[in-house]
Amino acid sequence: MEDKELQQLVEKISNDSFQKPFKHKAVFNARLQTTGGRYLLGSHNIEINRKYLEQIGINEVISIIKHELCHYHLHLEGKGYQHKDADFKLLLNQVGGARYCSTLPNRPTRKIRKTIFYMCEQCGTQYRRKKVINTSKYVCGKCRGKLIKVKELTVD
Template sequence: MTNAELQLLVEEISIQSFRRPFLHKAYFNPRLRTTGGRYMLGSHDIDINRRYLVEHGMNELIGIIKHELCHYHLHLQGKGYKHGDQEFKELLKKVGGPRHCSSLPGGNTRKRFVIYSCSKCGLQYKRRRKINTKKYVCGRCKGKLRFDKEIVLDDGES
């Protein structure tokens, strides 16, 4: 499916389900990783994650489009467009859109931790990302930090 075909599909769903036209752009955004779609408040455009179409099919894509169109139409009408707003929940239920999209298969279930310790007092620091040990010092005694080890846990073990 191309961006032009996606644009036509979004316009069609907007008319059928919401009885309102979609007057902005809809396109696939390859940078989206953890979400099925995104409504942009400033430009009123809708980004869609192509992987949901590939992995879950057309029904999942239509559900994501309905969800994002709920944000779109409520925002333009000045009504509650956020996930927690009652108007959003009611419109989503009315048009049959999903509250959340399905998860993508093969997601990253590995967790990485980097362990540093202070060379002066021995305090250990557990971090998700590597840090520059020349730039940072121990928060307790201002001693030098040193890299100890990197731990990779599978299946979300802590």
């Protein structure tokens, strides 16, 4: 599916489900990582994550489009368009849009988190850091004593 076909699909869904025209642009955005789509407040355009079409299918994309069109139409009408607003929740329920999109099956695994523990040689104060620090450059914040690395934990 190309951007032109996506534009036609969004216009059709807008007319069929909302009985209102979609007068702006709908495009695929390959940079979206953690969301199925987004409505841009400034330009009123809608961007859709192509991965949802490729990995889950057209029904998921239609649900995402309905969700974004709820933001679009409510914002243009001056009503509550945010997720927390009652207007948004009501309209989303009426048109059958998804509150949340499905998780992509081929989504990369989480980053490995590292925690490093340091301790002051003089006063025994312990410090927990996510990044390695240069112990010859940094000293204890309480007594200015020398810091030593105690242990390092790695969590998946």
